[in-house]
Amino acid sequence: MTSRRGRGPAAPSPPGGPRRTSGPGQVGRGQGGRGQASSARSGARGAAGPAQGARRVRGGRPPAARRPRTLLRRRIVRRDPIKRLNVGLLLVAFVLSLFAGRLVQLQGIESKGYAEAAVRQRLSRIDLPAVRGSITFAAGQPLAMTVDARVIYADPSLIQQYEAKHKTNIRNKIATTLASMFGLNPATLLQKLTPRSKMDHYRELIHHVEPDKARMVTQMDFTGIGTLQEYRRIYPGGSLAANVAGFVNTQNDGAAGLESSMNKLLKGRSGWQKVEVSEKGQRIPMGEDQQSKPIPGKGLRLTLDQDIQWKAQAAIAQQVKATKAQSGTAIVMDPRTGQVLAMATAPTFDPATYWKWKPGDWGDRAVGDGFEPGSTSKVVTAAAALEVGHVTPDTVFTVPDHVTRLDRTFHDSERHAPESLTFSGVLAKSSNVGTILASEKLTETQLYQYMRAFGYAEETGVGLPGENPGLLKPPNQWWGTDRYPIAFGQGVSVNALQVASVYSTIANHGVRVTPNVIAGTTDDRGNVTPAAKPAQRRVISGTTAAELTKMLEGVTTKEGTAPAAQIPGYRVAGKTGTAQRINPSCGCYQGGGYTSTFVGFAPAEDPQLVVEVVLQKPQNGYYGGEVAAPVFKDIMSFALQSRRVPPSSGRSQKIRISPDQR
Known part of the structure; x- marks a missing residue:
């Protein structure tokens, strides 16, 4: 037991800080109830901070309040490293499996498609x-x-x-x-x-x-x-x-003429080449090369004669200009073979610069333009009358300058008093009235059948594009007086080549040979394969053809309508035509102008060549014998010399125009 004044040994300080010491007065108070309560409150706050009630030390500053350290206990979580490694490996394996699957898809399943797409991207055609x-x-x-x-x-x-x-x-x-x-x-x-x-x-x-x-x-x-x-x-x-050859367009396809109608044969078949090119457009060596x-x-190989074609083209172009015609056509044929030796139109164009010319000049008017033939068609009526109408070249007809049938009156081109003419005279003078009188010896069906037999209302077979087959209504569609103008060449439509074919049929002794302009084909070495022979058919007898030839010779005499077609040294047979043109504005003949024609063959005794000249709407003259016959003479004379056809051996046979002529 210690003394009351003395101190015992120092007690160790608690963990929260040093223990407070009390003075002599504190002990007495501490034994009372108040002191104990104060001490208890100090003890309770001791855990939160320094004592609030500590006494100040005498003779010095009060000690600084110190916050007691608090012990924080952290909860330590122990993680398993093996488990974390396994999770990471699983994630890596999953990602790699995605890459592997995509790789299998690209290089295995879809490899062919991607390879082809890559090649297509590199290929240049x-x-x-x-x-x-x-x-x-x-x-x-x-x-x-x-x-x-x-x-x-x-x-x-x-x-x-x-x-x-x-x-x-x-x-x-x-x-x-x-x-x-x-x-x-x-x-x-x-x-x-x-x-x-x-x-x-x-x-x-x-x-x-x-x-x-x-x-x-x-x-x-x-x-x-x-x-x-x-x-x-x-x-x-x-x-x-x-106009025969045509031209090709920028795509190398025929757009007119034979270039168009024979395009497939002429063009051949194009080829192609595919090569691999780099991104810079350079060809990849040893790359794919398809070809x-x-x-x-x-x-x-055509039937056209270059020299005759040149002459025909120059002559028709000159006459179109001289007569101020709308257009003109000239055809030269060999009646024995049907071969077209020349087919010229004016105006024409240059196929090398076709875009500079009117599209209307690109086509071939010889087959594309339809027109009423007029008096050149009278030879068909004459052939039918001679064949089945019991008419001869010397049959006499009294011919006035006009005749009335039903409600219509038909006239000759010129007024004249009634005259007696032989059938040869009717043809030589190109009388409309005389032709009507002769046609009345035929039925409508007979007239129609002979027109069709000569090639009316059907394509010629020449093979040129844009051909107009013409128009000829069947008899059951004829009304009233239709048969009479049809007999002398109006109310019917033809093209120029059809008319040339009619006269070639007569010149070939009554046998029609299909007109043709292609002689054959050639290969890349120049070897020629001849074309098939053209179709033939007999239209009239040889006797009728010979009689018609004599009658047509009368047309080129002084008594006929075309003395300007005569060629010195050669007998010429032919026929004029002066037909009114339809005026499209009114559907009538008034103001439509004329179609002027002359077509004939020579030598008459042994026909070698047929020449036809057609002028559409000439202004300076319009009779066929005046404006077309001289061009016929010019072209025929050149062609006869070019083909070296010998002159006629005898004079033309005298033809009776009237019954009293001897």
């Missing part, structure tokens, strides 16, 4: 045009032929890459230079030089460039500009026989 077959005259002179040419093309993507790399604009320079060389629009070329995509490596700029000019372009060394071989269609004769070789087209 180049068309290989076939050489178009040539068209030649009968002796082999070229009428239309194909020559070597170049197409200038651009690689728009390569040009764009060059501009981006060098920070320059060369497209304007290329467009301006090429436009000035070839007369093109620079804006159009500039548009073609602008790429549509990154793989736009081929764009055609200019076609049918001559090789010399193409070399000039390549020497300019423009990036992305190159040339490829192609072919160009040329026509060495210019407008010579242009289909083109098959050249076959050529056409």
Whole structure:
């Protein structure tokens, strides 16, 4: 037991801080109730901070209040590292499985499709045009032929890459230079030089460039500009026989004439080549190379004689100009074979620059224009009357200048007193009234059948496009007086080649040979395969054909309507025609003008050639014997000499125009 004044040994400090010491006064108070309560409150706050009720030490500052340290116990979570590793491996395995699956899909299941798509992206197709077959005259002179040419093309993507790399604009320079060389629009070329995509490596700029000019372009060394071989269609004769040959368009397809109707045979079959190119447009060495070789087209060997064609074309063009006619046609045929030796129209065009001419001049008027034949058709009525109408060349008719049938009156071209004419005289003077009188010995059906037999209202078979077959209504559609104008060549429509075929039939002793303009085909080595023989049919007897020939000789005498068609040294048989044209504005003849025609053959005793001349709506004269017969004479004279046809051995047989003529 210690003394009350003394102190015992120091007790250890509690963890919260040093234990407070009490002075002598504190012990006494501490034994009371208040002291104990104060001590208890101090003890209770001791855990939160320093004692609030500590006494200040005498003679010094009160000690700084210190916050007792609080012991924080952290809860330690122990994680299993093996488990975390397994989860990570599972995630990696899942991701790798996705990659593996996609790889199997690309390289296994869908590999073929992707490989083909990649090849297609690298492949560039180049068309290989076939050489178009040539068209030649009968002796082999070229009428239309194909020559070597170049197409200038651009690689728009390569040009764009060059501009981006060098920070320059060369497209304007290329467009301006090429436009000035070839007369093109620079804006159009500039548009073609602008790429549509990154793989736009081929764009055609200019076609049918001559090789010399193409070399000039390549020497300019423009990036992305190159040339490829192609072919160009040329026509060495210019407008010579242009309406027969026709022309080809920018796609190398025939658009008129034989170029159109025989396009498939002439064009052949184009080929192609596929090569792999890099992103820069360069060909990949040892890359895929697919090719289909083109098959050249076959050529056409025509029946046209180049010299006769030239003469016919010059003569008809000159007369169209002299008479101020709307148009003109000249045809030369061999009646024994049906071959067309010349087929000329005016105005015409140049097939090399067809776009500069009127589209109406592209077609062949010899087959495309329909017209009323007028008096040239009277020979068909005469043939039918001689065959079945119990009429002979010497049958006499009393012919007034007009005749009335039912409610219509028909006139001759000139007024005259009634006269006695033989049937030969009726044809020689081209009497409408006399022809009506002779036609009344025929039934309507007989007249119609002979017109059809001569080729009316059907295509000639020549094979030219755009042919107008004409118009001839059957008898059950004839009304009232229709048969009478039909008998002398009005109320019926024909084309020029049909009329030429009628006279060729008479010249060939009554046998019609289908008109033809193609003699055969040629291969790429020039070997000729003859065309099939044209169809033939007998229309009238040889006797009737001989009688008609004698009657037609009377037309070219002084008593006939066409003495201007006479050719010294040769007997000529033929017929004039002066038909009124329909005025489309009123559907009547008034103001429509005339169709003036002369068609004939020579030598009359052994016909070798048939020539027809047609003028539509001439202004300076309009009778066929005045404006068409002289052109016939000019062309026929040249053709006879060109074909070396010997002159007639005897004079023309005398023909009785009237019954009292001896």
